[in-house]
Amino acid sequence: MNKGRVYLVGAGPGDPKLISVRGLEAIQKADVIVYDRLANPRLLKHRRPDAELIFVGKLPDKHILKQEEINHLLVDLALQGKVVTRLKGGDPSVFGRVGEEAELLAEHDVTFDIIPGITSSxxxxxxxxxxxxxxxxxxxxxxxxxxxxxxxxxxxxxxxxxxxxxxxxxxxxxxxxxxxxxxxxxxxxxxxxxxxxxxxxxxxxxxxxxxxxxxxxxxxxxxxxxxxxxxxxxxxxxxxxxxxxxxxxKPLFGRRILVTRARSQASELVDLIDDFGGEAVEFPVIRLQPPSQPEAQQALDEALDKLPTYDWILLTSVNGVEFFFNRLRQRGIDVRSMGNARIAAVGPKTAEALAERGIIADVLPSKYQGEGMLEAIQGDLRAGQKVLLPTADLARDYLPAKLRELGLQVTEVDVYENVLTTDDGDEVIHLLQNQSIHIITFTSSSTVTNLIEALKQLGIEEPLSLLQGVEIACIGPKTAETVRQYGLPITYMAEEATVRSLVQSMIQPK
Incomplete structure (x- = not known):
């Protein structure tokens, strides 16, 4: 059997953005990651989905594994032909005992790399x-x-x-x-x-x-x-x-903030929290994916085949834009078939997503929700006009209902669906139980309901009690309404339904 390879990686002092590019690459390519408590667990989100995780501890009062056992573990895994990343806090050569680990690897003729880290010193x-x-x-x-x-x-x-x-x-x-x-x-x-x-x-x-x-x-x-x-x-x-x-x-210094939105959407929010000195903990309780039900897929494709017949196409989210155009590309449908329709975007981010695809929105409401879109286009609507509304499977029915009341023919199709996920939930539960989460951010009603359900699926019988004392930040009134239905108080409310406004609400005086 071919021998594997071991990467002895310095994870840096704690801030996950302080790891080196080479260290991050070692995490991404590993079959097995062997890590201890001083390596920020947020780094593990960069692993392959099939990578094995082995925690070797090293608490002040006890070791999960003794150093000699760790040394032999690395050798054993490598001799099984695996790519192993040994993730150590700080720099592995500064009191990190990397020399002992490397010596035993060398004695067994195992190839290894020592990847320096930023030392805590x-x-x-x-x-x-x-x-x-x-x-x-x-x-x-x-x-x-x-x-x-x-x-x-x-x-x-x-x-x-x-x-x-x-x-x-x-x-x-x-x-x-x-x-x-x-x-x-x-x-x-x-x-x-x-x-x-x-x-x-x-x-x-x-x-x-x-x-x-x-x-x-x-x-x-x-x-x-x-x-x-x-x-x-x-x-x-x-x-x-x-x-x-x-x-x-920095205004968010010392604040650990839970980000519940889908990982594909979370980067802007995470980066803003980081810019203002907070520590973002990602717990994406939503995964976005194309419709999984055959009838929803068929309805979407039938709507796309009729693109030239629509008078309006209303896009209510960045995700809607992404999945809508992905399906057009998969079907080989030319975007010029939308040429007869006027296009409205619910907010600047949605309009920006359209612009990246070479389309300038005809209408951009001042209020970034369904009510605002209806107000912005109502003067141009005519009974009998055909409207295509590509949305999520959990979208509100306010806008299509109001359009039908005005006599328009509305085709509402799911271009994506929200799926509950519980990845990285054990870490979040540990932080909540230790009162180490200070703020929870909610960017949609589904993030609220999915967080409660995710905690239940992870074995928490009374999830609402676990959230007591944690401040809550909401991106808009509909999200806030869902939070209140669970009996939870709201500490921060975004003035506009944008991520930047959400973060601004957390740094302004209460």
Whole structure:
């Protein structure tokens, strides 16, 4: 059997966008991903659907697998001919024990790549507004383990040279030993008033920082009950934090926000949350797909065959545009057959999707919903006109009903359908149970109903109780109406039915 290959990948310090391009490629091509708790689970969404996941733990008080067992696991998987990605927090070569894993792979003649990651020793201070070097303070820094093997003591470190020769000292895994670290540095000549900062869960939504001096930081850590994982920074550069704490000035800093819309639609919302300092957690409770029922497929194709006969084509979503034109292409139907119809788009994003296909909407309402579209076109409607309304299987019946009342001939067809999904649900339940989700965003009524149903399917008997205390943001009044039907309060309401307006509602004062 052919031997596999192992990628030893640094996942970065936590923010999933800090992984390297090569590291992301290794995730995408893996048969098996072996990961630990410091690798952001959001990175796993980039895996192949058939990739196997193996969590090897490493919590402060216990290991799911010992390091020696992890080493042999990588070898065993590779000898089975699998492509294995070992995903490690930070950089694998900085106290990541990658050398031990690589040594055993080399002994078994297994091909491996070491893919560096952004180490927490520089990234975490940077996210806290502390550059590890600065021309006015120091041109040197050292990365030091704050936790050594049980059979070693801190006498193994050259404390005197560290205290005298190094400008900035960054200690990893040292929270439990902060008292000893401070005492040794003072003993070896570091002034007691030397600034110190501890940054916990740096680059994550949970990032928290405390500052002090060598003389008082131990007591501050105890009072704050500051726990690992945290990075310790010792040196004059800590003084820059008050001026340079850029992440904490973002309006959504510290907020973990659940995104429930379909993954194919979520990128704009996720990117905006990230731009404003929040951490987006994707839980796409909807998957969009072409109609699955033969009768719906037949009705759509019959409508498309009659395109030249329609006076109006009303497109009520970006998804409607995408699936509509996909089916035209699959059927080999020329878009010029739409030439007799006037085309209306429900909002700017829908109009933009049309423009990308070379079609400029004739009508663009000021209100981005069915009521607004009807108001915008009503003056041009004539009884007997034929209207094609390509929508989703769960679309509201308001617009077609009103058009029929006005005497128009309406052909309403499903160009796509919403399917409930529960992918990545276990992670979301864990976050909700630990009250680590601060805001849930809903961009349609179906995202509301599907979230409740998804939680039920994942074993939560009372999903509404799990959502108590979580703030809710809605994109429009119809979505809000569905939320209220479940008895949930709404904290944020978009002024316009757009993703950007939804995010703006979350960053404005309540």
């Amino acid at each position: 520089i990234a975490v201070p940077a996210y806290a507004g502390i550059p590890v070097t600065h021309r006015n303070f120091t041109s040197s820094f050292a990365i030091i383990t704050g936790h050594e093997y049980p059979n070693k003591t801190y006498s193994g470190l050259d404390w005197e040279n560290l205290a005298k020769a190094i400008g900035t000292m960054v200690f990893l895994m040292g929270v439990a030993n902060i008292e000893q670290i401070s005492r040794e540095l003072i003993r070896c000549g570091k002034p007691p008033e030397t600034p110190v900062a501890l940054v916990r869960w740096g680059t994550w939504a949970d990032q928290a920082t405390i500052t002090g001096t060598l003389s008082d930081i131990t007591e501050k850590v105890r009072e704050a009950e500051f726990k690992s994982p945290a990075v310790i920074i010792v040196g004059e550069v800590v003084k820059l934090r008050e001026k340079l704490a850029w992440v904490e000035k």
